[in-house]
Amino acid sequence: MNNENADVRSLSLSKADKDYLKKLVQWSITTYFEGAHTLDDKAVPKPQNKLLTQELGAFVTLKKNDTLRGCIGNVVGQGPLYLTVARMARAAAFEDPRFPQVSESEFAELSVEISIMGPITICPDTNRIEIGIHGLIIRHGAYSGLLLPQVAKEWHWDRKTFLEQTCIKAGLKPNMWEHPSTKIYWFEAYVF
Numbered sequence: 001m002n003n004e005n006a007d008v009r010s011l012s013l014s015k016a017d018k019d020y021l022k023k024l025v026q027w028s029i030t031t032y033f034e035g036a037h038t039l040d041d042k043a044v045p046k047p048q049n050k051l052l053t054q055e056l057g058a059f060v061t062l063k064k065n066d067t068l069r070g071c072i073g074n075v076v077g078q079g080p081l082y083l084t085v086a087r088m089a090r091a092a093a094f095e096d097p098r099f100p101q102v103s104e105s106e107f108a109e110l111s112v113e114i115s116i117m118g119p120i121t122i123c124p125d126t127n128r129i130e131i132g133i134h135g136l137i138i139r140h141g142a143y144s145g146l147l148l149p150q151v152a153k154e155w156h157w158d159r160k161t162f163l164e165q166t167c168i169k170a171g172l173k174p175n176m177w178e179h180p181s182t183k184i185y186w187f188e189a190y191v192f
Contacts (some may be wrong), residue, residue, distance in 0.1 A: 008056070008118030011085065011190045017049050018114075018192050024082060025089040025112045031106045032090055044086050053080040057117035059189075060088040062102065062110045069110055070096040075137070075187075076115060078171060085114060115148050116190040121185040126142055126177070129159050136166045137185040138177055145170025149189050 022182065027045060036043075047053065048120045058081060059073025072091035074084055089112075093102040102110065120137065129136070132153035145166050152162040163184070164174035176182050 008082055008188055008190045011051070011116065013051070013190070013192070016118075017047070017052060020047055020137075021052070021082070021085050021113050021114055024086055025114070027104070028086040028089040029093045029107060031069065032094065033107070034191075039085055039087060039090060044083060047082050051119060052082045055079060056081045056084070058084045058088055059115040059117070060085060060126045061113040061115065062092050063113065064110050066111075070099050070102065071148075072096055073115065073117070075120060077117075081116065087183070113150075114192055115150070118188040118190070120185050120187040123184040124161065126163060129162065129186060131157065131159065131162065133188060134186045135189055136162065137187070138163070138166045138172070138182060139185070140170065140171050140172055140176055140179060140182040143170045143172050145172070148191070149187075150191050 024045065028039065031039075031043075055077030057074045057076045059071060061068070062070040065131075069093035072095060073088050078084065093107075123134075123136070133149055135147060135149040135151075137144065145168070147162070147166045147169055152165075155161075155165075157165060163177040167174050167176045170176075172182075177184060
């Protein structure tokens with residue numbers, strides 16, 4: 001697992017760039033409600049900033065009253081960032097298996113958070129994990145779980161709890177992060 005991007009937290013996105021991506025999420029979901037169930041890449045509004053055409057991974061998180069309502073993403077880039085955001089918006093609204101599909105009437109009540117993914121590398125030392133800075137991916141055999149950096153901060157977890165909760169997300173016992181054959185990856189994200 002590797003992603004050769006520069007430090008993602010140093011991205012210089014303007015307010016206009018962030019507004020564009022948030023409006024893109026709204027556009028993507030709204031056009032689905034209007035009957036365009038297949039996302040036509042050519043119809044997606046293009047960004048003015050070329051930075052948003054870089055191949056970067058991204059997650060789109062939907063919340064209702066500060067409670068998770070859907071969250072889907074690509075860990076690594078699979079095409080231009082703006083297209084990834086448009087696709088993940090629809091996936092978060094209509095394909096997150098933990099929730100029913102978002103209805104048109106509730107869509108106005110949802111808030112949007114976008115996380116642009118940075119490089120993913122093996123965590124060299126779990127004692128170096130910083131809450132609110134690092135996200136985690138834990139893999140053991142066929143099991144894998146990912147938690148974004150902001151999750152541990154939102155839940156006021158310490159490092160050990162963050163590792164345990166990432167194991168639980170993977171379908172593993174909480175202490176499996178200590179198993180010698182478990183792989184622990186870390187990454188940073190630009191979140192807005």
